[in-house]
Amino acid sequence: MVLLRKGAEAELYQESWYGLNIVRKVRKVKTYRHPKLDLKIRKSRTGREAQIMHEAKGSGVPTPLIFMVDMTSTTIIMQYVAGSRVKDLLHFLSSIERLRLCSQIGQLIGRLHRNRIIHGDLTTSNMILSKTGKLFFIDFGLSEHSEELEKRGVDLLLMKRAFYSTHYSFAFECFKAITEGYAVEMGEEACKNVIERVNKISKRGRYESKR
Amino acid sequence: MICLGIESTAHTFGIGLVSSSGKIIVDINDTYQPPPGKGIHPREAAQHHCEVAPKVLKQALQKSKIELEKIDAIAFSVGPGLGPSLRTGATVARALAVWLEKPLIPIHHAIGHIELASLTTGAKDPLVILVSGGHTSILAFGDGYWRVFGETQDITLGNLLDMLAREAKFSSPGGSVIESLAHKGEKYLDLPYVVKGNDVSYSGLLTAASKMYKAGSKLEDVCYSVQEVSFAMLSEAAERALAHTEKKAVLLTGGVAANKRLQQMLKIISKEHQADLFIVPKIYSGDCGAQIAWTGILACQSSIKVNVDESFIKSKFRLDKVFIPWR
Ligand SMILES: Nc1ncnc2c1ncn2[C@@H]1O[C@H](COP(=O)(O)OP(=O)(O)OP(=O)(O)O)[C@@H](O)[C@H]1O
Ligand SMILES: Nc1ncnc2c1ncn2[C@@H]1O[C@H](COP(=O)(O)OP(=O)(O)OP(=O)(O)O)[C@@H](O)[C@H]1O
Ligand SMILES: [Mg+2]
Numbered sequence: 274m275v276l277l278r279k280g281a282e283a284e285l286y287q288e289s290w291y292g293l294n295i296v297r298k299v300r301k302v303k304t305y306r307h308p309k310l311d312l313k314i315r316k317s318r319t320g321r322e323a324q325i326m327h328e329a330k331g332s333g334v335p336t337p338l339i340f341m342v343d344m345t346s347t348t349i350i351m352q353y354v355a356g357s358r359v360k361d362l363l364h365f366l367s368s369i370e371r372l373r374l375c376s377q378i379g380q381l382i383g384r385l386h387r388n389r390i391i392h393g394d395l396t397t398s399n400m401i402l403s404k405t406g407k408l409f410f411i412d413f414g415l416s417e418h419s420e421e422l423e424k425r426g427v428d429l430l431l432m433k434r435a436f437y438s439t440h441y442s443f444a445f446e447c448f449k450a451i452t453e454g455y456a457v458e459m460g461e462e463a464c465k466n467v468i469e470r471v472n473k474i475s476k477r478g479r480y481e482s483k484r
Numbered sequence: 485m486i487c488l489g490i491e492s493t494a495h496t497f498g499i500g501l502v503s504s505s506g507k508i509i510v511d512i513n514d515t516y517q518p519p520p521g522k523g524i525h526p527r528e529a530a531q532h533h534c535e536v537a538p539k540v541l542k543q544a545l546q547k548s549k550i551e552l553e554k555i556d557a558i559a560f561s562v563g564p565g566l567g568p569s570l571r572t573g574a575t576v577a578r579a580l581a582v583w584l585e586k587p588l589i590p591i592h593h594a595i596g597h598i599e600l601a602s603l604t605t606g607a608k609d610p611l612v613i614l615v616s617g618g619h620t621s622i623l624a625f626g627d628g629y630w631r632v633f634g635e636t637q638d639i640t641l642g643n644l645l646d647m648l649a650r651e652a653k654f655s656s657p658g659g660s661v662i663e664s665l666a667h668k669g670e671k672y673l674d675l676p677y678v679v680k681g682n683d684v685s686y687s688g689l690l691t692a693a694s695k696m697y698k699a700g701s702k703l704e705d706v707c708y709s710v711q712e713v714s715f716a717m718l719s720e721a722a723e724r725a726l727a728h729t730e731k732k733a734v735l736l737t738g739g740v741a742a743n744k745r746l747q748q749m750l751k752i753i754s755k756e757h758q759a760d761l762f763i764v765p766k767i768y769s770g771d772c773g774a775q776i777a778w779t780g781i782l783a784c785q786s787s788i789k790v791n792v793d794e795s796f797i798k799s800k801f802r803l804d805k806v807f808i809p810w811r
Contacts, residue, residue: 279727279756279757280727281720281723281724281726281727281728282720282723282724304752305716305719305748305749305750305752305753306712306716306719306720306749307672307712307716309672309674310672310677310712310713310716314677360728393680393681394680394681394724395681396681396728398727398728415679415680415681427637427680427683431680431681431682431683434632434633434634434681434682435681437631437632438624438626438631438632438633439631439633439728439729441626441627441629441631442627474637477637477638
């Protein structure tokens with residue numbers, strides 16, 4: 274059992290489990306928050322993640338296979354995806370490869386939305402390009418079911434923000450490609466509405482500059 | 485080099501004098517307090533600033549024993565904030581700059597919060613958590629700009645606490661009253677916890693907490709629970725940003741940074757991720773002239789200045805739009 278990564282919410286271990294190469298995602302107690310709140314958050318996130326990750330796969334969005342969920346220890350055992358996080362990869366791609374990947378990201382987001390799934394934490398840390406070239410979405414702890422424009426808007430806003438904060442040198446072109454991919458799944462009209470909402474939400478912050 | 489900085493974005497009118505070696509020579513501030521249960525009235529705040537400005541300036545000069553002629557630059561908070569308050573500070577700044585024939589330097593108020601906190605704590609390349617009446621943002625610096633990793637999608641953490649305090653008929657700003665009441669709270673009440681990625685949303689929490697208070701829950705318990713939930717939300721968002729950016733320093737700044745419970749939560753999180761937590765000293769956590777003066781030094785050294793006839797205030801001014809050449 275090796276510690277693969279220490280995420281914000283969970284510790285992730287890579288190990289062999291009945292001969293399978295798996296990841297054990299353990300949501301540990303967070304001592305900074307009230308024990309009642311802590312338990313509630315860990316339980317609901319573990320439940321959602323396992324359920325919606327499984328559903329997403331059914332909708333044609335690659336996600337790790339779920340093998341086991343243990344609510345008492347708030348642990349999920351899932352398939353290990355060998356590959357690289359999009360966050361670490363983006364820099365090494367050619368411009369064309371990068372835009373192709375982003376368009377694919379947009380399509381997968383669209384597919385989630387079309388199937389009433391909101392991811393809730395779209396960042397480039399939460400996407401893995403597998404060695405076989407398949408793009409996986411992970412980390413569904415904040416996901417939920419919804420078809421609301423607002424929720425879809427927030428989802429895409431978080432994605433946009435992730436690019437502008439972390440990959441700022443090519444954020445503009447990447448997000449454009451994501452939008453185009455998204456439109457392929459959602460249709461031009463629906464896509465336009467969601468993007469309008471994204472802009473509206475980001476202006477809600479008190480200090481949006483007047484342009 | 486010595487810079488005189490004028491702060492007047494909201495409730496505080498302040499003047500600070502800071503030297504280019506980073507010495508805070510003097511920092512005099514006077515804060516307008518609206519009547520209990522009321523929010524800031526922009527016109528009254530500006531009126532207050534007009535009245536105290538001469539006194540604050542005089543006191544700053546007397547206490548520092550620095551003659552006006554020894555001052556090399558005049559910095560002022562150009563925004564964001566309340567229009568009438570900003571205009572008052574800007575007017576004083578323009579007059580001084582013209583009279584002394586010194587450069588006039590426009591400063592984004594939030595950058596002031598960050599830079600003075602960096603100076604006084606020594607934090608290097610931190611993940612910044614800026615929590616005040618006007619901001620709730622999680623930031624990291626990259627290539628000339630502060631990049632926003634997370635922020636509130638509606639009201640700020642300072643707003644939340646101030647509006648709750650107002651509901652209970654305390655005067656604004658009410659963060660420290662809430663903190664002492666929370667100390668006496670015992671019962672944890674279930675309130676909406678809304679985190680969206682690295683973002684938070686506090687408006688639902690405010691509505692639910694007000695309802696509970698009106699329905700007869702003990703104010704102490706409401707304050708305690710509001711702190712527990714709102715700070716946990718921010719801490720979760722901050723932890724996610726910390727895991728993502730892998731920074732080794734965290735800098736807490738802004739008026740709400742004075743809160744001990746928030747400090748404690750962020751301390752735990754920073755330790756978990758092997759990062760050092762730096763907390764702005766309490767005297768420099770809220771709005772003050774020294775923030776503007778010190779940032780004025782940094783800006784002036786990068787040749788940033790504005791012509792008096794173009795020195796418009798910007799009441800809406802996002803901090804991620806400010807180019808920072810000195811970092
Ligand atoms: N099934 C998997 N296969 C391979 N690597 C994985 C898998 N699941 C997670 N990881 C790795 O672990 C990291 C953290 O996982 P995850 O995002 O699920 O945890 P988290 O604690 O919820 O993270 P966050 O910091 O985003 O809240 C991922 O960025 C990825 O590198
Ligand atoms: N001990 C405390 N606990 C919690 N909040 C506090 C405490 N002390 C002050 N505050 C809050 O800090 C805020 C004021 O901070 P500050 O002076 O930095 O901000 P501002 O001028 O309102 O906004 P900005 O600086 O973003 O323009 C108020 O909301 C106040 O309630
Ligand atoms: Mg993650």
